[in-house]
Each structure stands twice: as structure tokens, then as C-alpha cells.
Amino acid sequence: MFRRSNRELMLEVLLTDGPMHRAELARRANVSRTTASIVVTELLERGLVVETDESAENADGRAKESLVVNPAAALIVGMDFTFDRVWVHIGDLGWNEVGSEGATVDIGLSWLDRIDVAMEILHKLLAERGLEPSLILGAGIGVPGPVDRATGHVGVSLPGQPWSHVHAAEEFQRRLGVPVWIENSTRLEAIAEARWGAGQGVDTLLYVCLSSGIGSGLIVNGRPFSGAVGAAGELGHVSVDINGPACACGNRGCLVLSAGIPAVLNALRPHLGPDAVIGDVLSRCAAGDRACAGVLADVGQVAGQVLAGLCNLLNPGRIVVGGELAAAGDVLLDPMRAAIRRYALSLVRDVDVVPSGLDLGVRAGAVGGVALVHGDTANLVAMLAN
Secondary structure: OHHHHHHHHHHHHHHHHOOEOHHHHHHHHOOOHHHHHHHHHHHHHHOOEEEEEEEEEOOOOOEEEEEEEOHHHOEEEEEEEOOOEEEEEEEEOOOOEEEEEEEEOOOOOOHHHHHHHHHHHHHHHHHHOOOOHHHEEEEEEEEOOOEOOOOOOEOOOOOOOOOOOOOHHHHHHHHHOOOEEEEEHHHHHHHHHHHHOOOOOOOEEEEEEEOOOEEEEEEEOOEEEOOOOOOOOOHHHOEOOOOOOEOOOOOEOEOHHHHOHHHHHHHHHHHHOOOOOHHHHHHHHHOOOHHHHHHHHHHHHHHHHHHHHHHHHHOOOEEEEEOHHHHHOHHHHHHHHHHHHHHOOOOOOOOEEEEOOOOOHHHHHHHHHHHHHHHOHHHHHHHHHO
């Protein structure tokens, strides 16, 4: 037990602060140099740690040979699911991309069939790289809708949601045979933006996804905030008109009814025709179509009113806007910024509002799934050390 405790402690130090020389590792892990030498020898023999030429300075300023957790010792998988897409991302312990690929699926496909698609992609990626599934240490999974922390079931966020009331973690654990972290897809996108995208370097980040649904993710000091039961971030079901149309959630006048993709398409079908898709709206807007630009500006304005309230409540350091509608750029973002300045308190109204810096939704969510597992350092180290 003593040896295992030291092993986990030293692995955690290397994961969070490496590369590092042996003497510095012993100091930070608060163990003797003799103990550190014994544990390091074991970790080197197991292939969990490797020596590197990457510089790590000691207290005397001299750079010496360093130790680092072996990036290839294990794999972490991220998967993300939206209404019509599945994405799988594989990373190593050094935060490097090993493989990433997605697929489009029919919106009527069942949740079990969606997992089948993801597993096919995963095994294809592994086989192409000559990697064994046994290398997978854990998986971070994104699903649309809130995940109840008490029951593990996925809640209802939009009509026709294939994951509603499903205990997704159980099925993923059965398929993958490793520990699984289940999270709301938008929150995973927020994690990815904070780590690699437009939210880098921000202590309090608010990510907003404008898509078929409207969700948000709050990152505080690098950690996602999920709320008491896991339902934080359901921005689309904030009412903007208490006398507005009924929403499937039971509320009236929800933001998603006026600012989600279906609302945008409904408003523009008399102009674009019944078969228009959001790509048509965005391309026509970019070409100067005033009707499309006007509807997208309305989306920005109404979403900005809601975000103004969140600025008063949360005081984010930056708001990152993602999802398909964010591709409209300043046509949507400028009215959003103006609404925030108009309705938020003076101290917080000049918050930076920027577009997403990463790929569209589902891929970012899968990348965020890998980051979610990486962020749970204590459990990651315990699995790695066993």
C-alpha cells in the first residue's frame, strides 16, 4: 500500500507539472530521494514513465535529464453525439491527438445504434494505427441534454431526443470495458474551448452553443460547473416571453423557440423555400441577403438579452459563442454585444464576446471528452497506476 501510494503521488506530480528531474520530483512528492529512485525505476520498467531530453530546470538553474509520463502508455477516448452526428477522438497521456473521425447519422437513429456507429469508428481508428483496445484507460462521453448526477439518466431537453431517460454510462461501460465520464455535450465543448480554443487563459468562461438547441457551459478556474444535479446550462429554456408559444419543456416563450435553428428556418421559409437548411441561410447571409441577415441579427439580439442577465449573475471574463449559428459572425455577434451592453450592469457589460475557435460542435465535444478525463487527475492516476 505504501509503495502504491507513492507511485500514484509521483505520477500525479509528473502528469500535472512534468517534465521533471528526479530530485525535484522527490521534493514535490514529499518523499526521500531513495524512495523516489525505487518508484521511478518501477515506473520506467512498466513503461509508465520515460526519460526525456526536454529541459526541466532545478532550483540551481541547471537543466538536467528529466522524467515525464509516457504519452503512449495509455489512450483516452472522447465521444460526442448530436442529433445528426457522431464523433470519436482518441488522445494520449501527453494531450496529443492519436486519431479523430466522425460520421453523419439519421436523426431518427436510436441511441443504441448511435453507440454502434461510435464503436465502429473507434475500432477503425485503432486498427488503422495498430493500437489495441486494451490501451484505453477511460472515456469521456458527451450527450445532448442534462445528465442527472443522482441517477445517471439523461434528461429531456428537446422533443425527439433519442437519449432521453437513458442510463447511458452503463451501456458505454459495457461496450468499452473502462471507466466512463458522461457529460452534457455543450459542457464538453466549453471544456475544449477553455483548453484549446477561444477561451484559453480565461478564469471564468461562459460558452454558448446556438444550434438546434441552445445550451451553455460555465468553466471556472479550468473546471466545468454542472450544478446541483447536473442540469446547469439549459439556456434554451430560459423564457424570453411568458406569453409566448408553449415549449415541450412545459414553459412558454423559451429562448430556443425564437433563437434555435428550427426558429430561424421557420422564419425564412417564405423567403428561401420549404427545403432550406441552415447552410443555405448562412451562405445567403454571407452573400448579403438582407432577410437572412435580419433574422440572424434578431437571434443575436434576443440571445444577448438573456446573456446580459447571466453577465449580471456570473460576471464571466469572456463569452465564447459556438454552434452552427455562430458561423454568421458579426451579423449575429454585433447585435448580441449591443444587447449585452444595453441590458447588463455597467460593471460587466463590456465583456468580450467572441466566436468559437474550434471546429463545429460535435468534434469539439469529443475533444472535450478527452480533456474531461484528463482533468480528473486523481482518478486518472489511480487507473494508470493499477
